Every structure is written in C-alpha cells, then in structure tokens.
Amino acid sequence: AQKITQTQPGMFVQEKEAVTLDCTYDTSDQSYGLFWYKQPSSGEMIFLIYQGSYDEQNATEGRYSLNFQKARKSANLVISASQLGDSAMYFCAMLMEGRDDKIIFGKGTRLHILP
Amino acid sequence: NAGVMQNPRHLVRRRGQEARLRCSPMKGHSHVYWYRQLPEEGLKFMVYLQKENIIDESGMPKERFSAEFPKEGPSILRIQQVVRGDSAAYFCASSPRQGRSGANVLTFGAGSRLTVL
Numbered sequence: 001a002q003k004i005t006q007t008q009p010g011m012f013v014q015e016k017e018a019v020t021l022d023c024t025y026d027t028s029d030q031s032y033g034l035f036w037y038k039q040p041s042s043g044e045m046i047f048l049i050y051q052g053s054y055d056e057q058n059a060t061e062g063r064y065s066l067n068f069q070k071a072r073k074s075a076n077l078v079i080s081a082s083q084l085g086d087s088a089m090y091f092c093a094m095l096m097e098g099r100d101d102k103i104i105f106g107k108g109t110r111l112h113i114l115p
Numbered sequence: 116n117a118g119v120m121q122n123p124r125h126l127v128r129r130r131g132q133e134a135r136l137r138c139s140p141m142k143g144h145s146h147v148y149w150y151r152q153l154p155e156e157g158l159k160f161m162v163y164l165q166k167e168n169i170i171d172e173s174g175m176p177k178e179r180f181s182a183e184f185p186k187e188g189p190s191i192l193r194i195q196q197v198v199r200g201d202s203a204a205y206f207c208a209s210s211p212r213q214g215r216s217g218a219n220v221l222t223f224g225a226g227s228r229l230t231v232l
Binding site for chain 2: 006033035037043044045047050091093095099100101102103104105106107108110
C-alpha cells in the first residue's frame with residue numbers, strides 16, 4: 001500500500017544548527033514525486049521542495065535540500081543554518097503518477113528552533 | 116493571478132446541519148484535491164476531482180460527505196448532518212495536471228475551518 005511515514009513527531013534544535021527531518025515512503029510505482037511542505041502556526045501550507053523519482057540530482061532550494069535515497073525509499077529534508085522562523089510543522093508528501101496523480105501526506109514533524 | 120480561494124475561512128454549524136465548503140482553483144488549474152486536517156495531525160486525503168469528474172474518492176467517508184467540481188463554478192465539499200467529529204480544517208489544493216514541475220504541482224488554499232457545536 002502507498003504510504004508516507006514520518007517517524008519524528010517532534011524535534012528541538014538549536015538555532016543555526018542543521019536539521020534533518022526523516023521521511024520514508026512506500027510505493028510500487030516507478031514514477032512518483034516527493035514534496036515537503038511547511039505549515040507555520042498560522043495554518044497555511046507552504047511549498048518547500050520537490051524531487052521527481054527520475055531526478056538524478058538531489059533537489060535544493062536555498063537552505064532546503066532533499067536527501068533522496070531511492071533504494072532506501074527515503075526523502076529526508078535537510079535545513080541548513082536553522083532560524084527561529086523555521087519553527088513549524090513539516091509534512092512530507094508523495095505524488096503517485098501511476099495512480100492518477102493522487103497525492104498523500106505523512107503525519108508531520110513539529111520542529112522547534114531554540115534561541 | 117489569484118491563488119486557490121477557499122471560502123468560508125471559518126464555518127460554525129450545529130449538529131445535524133449541513134456544511135458547504137467552496138474552492139476555486141488557480142487559473143489554468145484543472146484538478147482539485149481536498150484534504151482534512153484534525154488538530155495536530157497530518158493531511159488526510161479525501162477526494163481528487165477534475166471538472167465534472169471524480170478521479171479518486173477513496174478517502175471520503177461513505178456517508179454524509181460528497182464532492183463535486185462542476186463545469187462552471189467552484190468545487191464544493193458538502194457535509195450533511197454534521198457531527199462533532201467533523202470539526203477540522205479542510206484544505207483544498209489545485210494542480211495544472213499538464214506541465215507540472217516542482218512548486219506548481221500542488222497549490223494550497225488557506226483552508227476552511229469547520230467547527231461543529
């Protein structure tokens with residue numbers, strides 16, 4: 001069954017340190033995409049980064065990078081030089097191109113950045 | 116170019132009433148997804164539609180919930196005879212389907228927060 005697993009319900013990190021948020025996925029599809037979204041306390045969903053299953057290079061967007069390990073079916077988000085404004089919920093999601101583009105989400109990780 | 120518009124932002128209903136949540140996708144987007152989020156939880160897939168067609172409704176409860184995306188007008192998520200357990204944030208997101216890449220694959224609305232008294 002298609003599934004996204006985020007095993008860290010909450011994390012506390014010191015400001016300016018790097019953070020890795022874990023995400024593993026389960027799919028039998030060959031073509032899929034992986035996303036990360038940020039949800040601050042205000043509630044909106046903010047797109048961070050996207051990785052296609054056929055992309056050979058790991059995706060990067062500013063301080064965000066996606067550590068894509070296809071054989072392990074993991075798509076961890078790395079935030080470099082964390083800032084207080086990074087405190088939020090983070091969701092990993094998967095686009096299943098073989099299933100009419102259904103998109104499912106993990107349960108999220110709540111990240112707290114400490115001053 | 117307006118983003119995904121959801122209304123109402125907040126809706127209060129008494130048990131047994133009906134709730135209608137509307138979603139206007141981004142211009143040029145042909146597909147709409149609906150998700151439900153309970154407090155401190157992730158987004159649970161409900162339904163995925165294109166104009167006049169439901170593509171996947173595997174996440175919709177079998178009773179009381181329905182969704183449509185008519186040829187004209189917004190997509191509507193309808194909850195009949197609401198119960199307290201329906202209290203949640205309901206997010207809509209739209210997708211262009213063709214020419215997707217990265218950030219434009221899925222654009223979210225601000226959500227509609229339903230409270231059932």
